[in-house]
Amino acid sequence: MAEKKLVEAITSMDEDFAQWYTDVVKKAELIEYTSVKGCMAIKPYGYAIWELIQKQLDERFKETGVENVYMPMFIPESLLQKEKDHVEGFAPEVAWVTHGGLTELQERLCVRPTSETLFCDFYKNDIHSYRDLPKVYNQWCSVVRWEKETRPFLRSREFLWQEGHTAHATMEEAEERTIQMLNLYADFCEQVLAIPVIKGKKTDKEKFAGAEATYTIEALMHDGKALQSGTSHNFGDGFAKAFGIQFTDKDNKLKYVYQTSWGMTTRLIGAIIMVHGDNSGLVLPPRVAPVQIMIIPIQQKKEGVLEMAYALRDRLGGFRVKVDDTDKSPGWKFSEQEMRGIPIRVEIGPKDIEAGRCVICRRDTHEKIEVRLEDLEEKADEILEQMQSDMLERARAHRDAHTHVATNMAELEDILNNEPGFVKAMWCGDQACEDQIKEKFAATSRCMPFEQEHLSDTCVCCGKPAKKMVYWGRAY
Amino acid sequence: MAEKKLVEAITSMDEDFAQWYTDVVKKAELIEYTSVKGCMAIKPYGYAIWELIQKQLDERFKETGVENVYMPMFIPESLLQKEKDHVEGFAPEVAWVTHGGLTELQERLCVRPTSETLFCDFYKNDIHSYRDLPKVYNQWCSVVRWEKETRPFLRSREFLWQEGHTAHATMEEAEERTIQMLNLYADFCEQVLAIPVIKGKKTDKEKFAGAEATYTIEALMHDGKALQSGTSHNFGDGFAKAFGIQFTDKDNKLKYVYQTSWGMTTRLIGAIIMVHGDNSGLVLPPRVAPVQIMIIPIQQKKEGVLEMAYALRDRLGGFRVKVDDTDKSPGWKFSEQEMRGIPIRVEIGPKDIEAGRCVICRRDTHEKIEVRLEDLEEKADEILEQMQSDMLERARAHRDAHTHVATNMAELEDILNNEPGFVKAMWCGDQACEDQIKEKFAATSRCMPFEQEHLSDTCVCCGKPAKKMVYWGRAY
Numbered sequence: 001m002a003e004k005k006l007v008e009a010i011t012s013m014d015e016d017f018a019q020w021y022t023d024v025v026k027k028a029e030l031i032e033y034t035s036v037k038g039c040m041a042i043k044p045y046g047y048a049i050w051e052l053i054q055k056q057l058d059e060r061f062k063e064t065g066v067e068n069v070y071m072p073m074f075i076p077e078s079l080l081q082k083e084k085d086h087v088e089g090f091a092p093e094v095a096w097v098t099h100g101g102l103t104e105l106q107e108r109l110c111v112r113p114t115s116e117t118l119f120c121d122f123y124k125n126d127i128h129s130y131r132d133l134p135k136v137y138n139q140w141c142s143v144v145r146w147e148k149e150t151r152p153f154l155r156s157r158e159f160l161w162q163e164g165h166t167a168h169a170t171m172e173e174a175e176e177r178t179i180q181m182l183n184l185y186a187d188f189c190e191q192v193l194a195i196p197v198i199k200g201k202k203t204d205k206e207k208f209a210g211a212e213a214t215y216t217i218e219a220l221m222h223d224g225k226a227l228q229s230g231t232s233h234n235f236g237d238g239f240a241k242a243f244g245i246q247f248t249d250k251d252n253k254l255k256y257v258y259q260t261s262w263g264m265t266t267r268l269i270g271a272i273i274m275v276h277g278d279n280s281g282l283v284l285p286p287r288v289a290p291v292q293i294m295i296i297p298i299q300q301k302k303e304g305v306l307e308m309a310y311a312l313r314d315r316l317g318g319f320r321v322k323v324d325d326t327d328k329s330p331g332w333k334f335s336e337q338e339m340r341g342i343p344i345r346v347e348i349g350p351k352d353i354e355a356g357r358c359v360i361c362r363r364d365t366h367e368k369i370e371v372r373l374e375d376l377e378e379k380a381d382e383i384l385e386q387m388q389s390d391m392l393e394r395a396r397a398h399r400d401a402h403t404h405v406a407t408n409m410a411e412l413e414d415i416l417n418n419e420p421g422f423v424k425a426m427w428c429g430d431q432a433c434e435d436q437i438k439e440k441f442a443a444t445s446r447c448m449p450f451e452q453e454h455l456s457d458t459c460v461c462c463g464k465p466a467k468k469m470v471y472w473g474r475a476y
Numbered sequence: 477m478a479e480k481k482l483v484e485a486i487t488s489m490d491e492d493f494a495q496w497y498t499d500v501v502k503k504a505e506l507i508e509y510t511s512v513k514g515c516m517a518i519k520p521y522g523y524a525i526w527e528l529i530q531k532q533l534d535e536r537f538k539e540t541g542v543e544n545v546y547m548p549m550f551i552p553e554s555l556l557q558k559e560k561d562h563v564e565g566f567a568p569e570v571a572w573v574t575h576g577g578l579t580e581l582q583e584r585l586c587v588r589p590t591s592e593t594l595f596c597d598f599y600k601n602d603i604h605s606y607r608d609l610p611k612v613y614n615q616w617c618s619v620v621r622w623e624k625e626t627r628p629f630l631r632s633r634e635f636l637w638q639e640g641h642t643a644h645a646t647m648e649e650a651e652e653r654t655i656q657m658l659n660l661y662a663d664f665c666e667q668v669l670a671i672p673v674i675k676g677k678k679t680d681k682e683k684f685a686g687a688e689a690t691y692t693i694e695a696l697m698h699d700g701k702a703l704q705s706g707t708s709h710n711f712g713d714g715f716a717k718a719f720g721i722q723f724t725d726k727d728n729k730l731k732y733v734y735q736t737s738w739g740m741t742t743r744l745i746g747a748i749i750m751v752h753g754d755n756s757g758l759v760l761p762p763r764v765a766p767v768q769i770m771i772i773p774i775q776q777k778k779e780g781v782l783e784m785a786y787a788l789r790d791r792l793g794g795f796r797v798k799v800d801d802t803d804k805s806p807g808w809k810f811s812e813q814e815m816r817g818i819p820i821r822v823e824i825g826p827k828d829i830e831a832g833r834c835v836i837c838r839r840d841t842h843e844k845i846e847v848r849l850e851d852l853e854e855k856a857d858e859i860l861e862q863m864q865s866d867m868l869e870r871a872r873a874h875r876d877a878h879t880h881v882a883t884n885m886a887e888l889e890d891i892l893n894n895e896p897g898f899v900k901a902m903w904c905g906d907q908a909c910e911d912q913i914k915e916k917f918a919a920t921s922r923c924m925p926f927e928q929e930h931l932s933d934t935c936v937c938c939g940k941p942a943k944k945m946v947y948w949g950r951a952y
Binding site for chain 2: 034036039040041042043047048050070071072074076079095097101102109111121122125141144146157158160
């Protein structure tokens, strides 16, 4: 009865995907809504996922020479205005501080929506000579964007992220770092989050405010909508000129630096939910699961059962493991473990103990595997590894099955309306066509993928000669 | 010549301690000032110290069952006002957000100066039954207090910290957690930062706005001024009543929860500087040194020298170790290593290699120790351990030598004006005496230490019967 209620509380994903998402976010205890409109509280289980993301991403950053720093959370209005495109892009969506204590400020401060301007202001004083380059800095912090429509993890007024900001002596080096970080992001998504991504370049319409080029990784959610999962920007020397960031090069000439920035956010948790989740709740890839193994004793009041559960936990100490020894029924515990997406559960009862075995149940496939107790560590390790790679392959197969080709507007419309997913189509390079597709179908150009294909000779929209293949889609 | 310049750039600490502090903070490349008044940029070296503090403190938290979460950075004005004492304490020093994008907000939001109100608002909805207790949550974030006078690390408008917020079924359990965290802080300061602290309770005048009791750890800086280094508050059920946080207890009755909060900040970096630093710059305790060992090759252009330096670095892989292979002179490198407080340097040149030895120089004592190359790892480990404990003992001896006793106002005045340090003196418990001492001598009651002594029968100020021994001092 109780178990039924827990499971029934989730809307089916085929019935109402948005409601399913909200249900999972709440029932898996990832977040709670707050009295602060558009801002969420990240609960321990949700935050533990973020900590695992942070730790593994930060390690990868540091291997490439990234150093962490911390800049102020406020940007004086005059500083935000220094780069024209940048301020136009961000000013409409920032929060403004006008008073400090009881006093009105002489100059308004915005709460950082992103920190290019602060890093530029810092680099201007910190960089003098080619010996000071490159600067490869990153910060982990929260940023604020005054969004009207918000959804947990996907779009909120405040969110957590990392933002890397680098300065280089040459354009080539900046471009190299931009692509290096994009590749690092793509690799992280695939290897750690089990989410396959398309790597590509944004069109001018979709690029970051102030960037010369924006690169992106795009993932496909279970409902066929796209999610921009990380971006890496090459600024050329645009910001450097606006802020006056110059250095004396080896040839003794004064030159402007070339800059990049790149970021990933708590959005990734939304991506994990929407790529891997099912009608029983969350499904976490083992590498970001705060608990990888939940041991659930059966008939735990019988002598020796709990003791064995604890003994197995101790033997599995190399994993993130817990015993559910609460006084709930095993069925209820199964439902909770499934809702929270814990990769494997180990069922152990009196009969199992007698037979010297236990049952491992995989969260992604619901497969039950009998395991001899002496093989437990080895089997658990094997199953977690298998699950991690199966999840990636399943997500890749889903994405490939939901990637279509259109060569004209009728096909594009038909696919977008009937077969959710990515649509690959050729484009002339003219923003008018992008605008038209967005207006007609509410779909945007996701990226011009690095792996270009020749699908047809003409633009899907206007019929003029095509220049690029583009991934199109409706997006979060 | 160049070396000389680097060293000369620091003011002597005996000449002008405040200027010495500022010089060290800048020359050791811990921070940079920014265009945002009162806010600093924490540079890679400063941030790396903070990361080491975070990591070790967070591990200790988690061992006691703490779970990390993240609450919004904004507090609606109506929420801040719910607890009377709390709003009175904080409203005069918060930053107010009045506009989101182009729109004026219906209700002002302050940037969190601390998050009691947000946690209360969260707990009100999250706690229903005794089964939901205790809640032992913490968050790592930045907070804002609109200070007029600011100094790097010690007092800035934005600073980084952790804030723990817990909820319990009983007052006893809340008190136990309050003291547990204070002890954890004290132990962390001594074992990791090599800073001895006095543990005690704040007087009512000095306690946190809204707290029933505030406990503190107080450290003594090299100049004899005190620094409050961590606090732990017991709120009783005051906030619970103001916010309506109730739970159904085992006896089926509705009860208010009991709460605590506790925090430590980037101030600790200021404490490290002012407790351990000397006229050559920073001195870092090995456990929070981003680089523990700097290998400095002598005559590095001679064949085999750099190769040996790298080989030693690889052998010292268990430590945080670097080779300074820049083209600066060894003397310059020594100065930089000293300025940055790197605990030990290893000097290795052609003659050393020939003799199968190197020289280890301890940053704290400047002692030079000849070490046979085959003993290097073992010796380095031994010296770092020794240095860590010597630094603590030296700081303790300094504090003890600068702790005095006063039994009347004349003595108190004499000591405060002539012998910087803590003054132990008896107190009647009346706030009027605290006010008078503050007004006359600019000294405050630091705490009523747990280890009470009987120094005299009467209050140092008014001569009435004494109730408590208090540590007094001028403080940062």
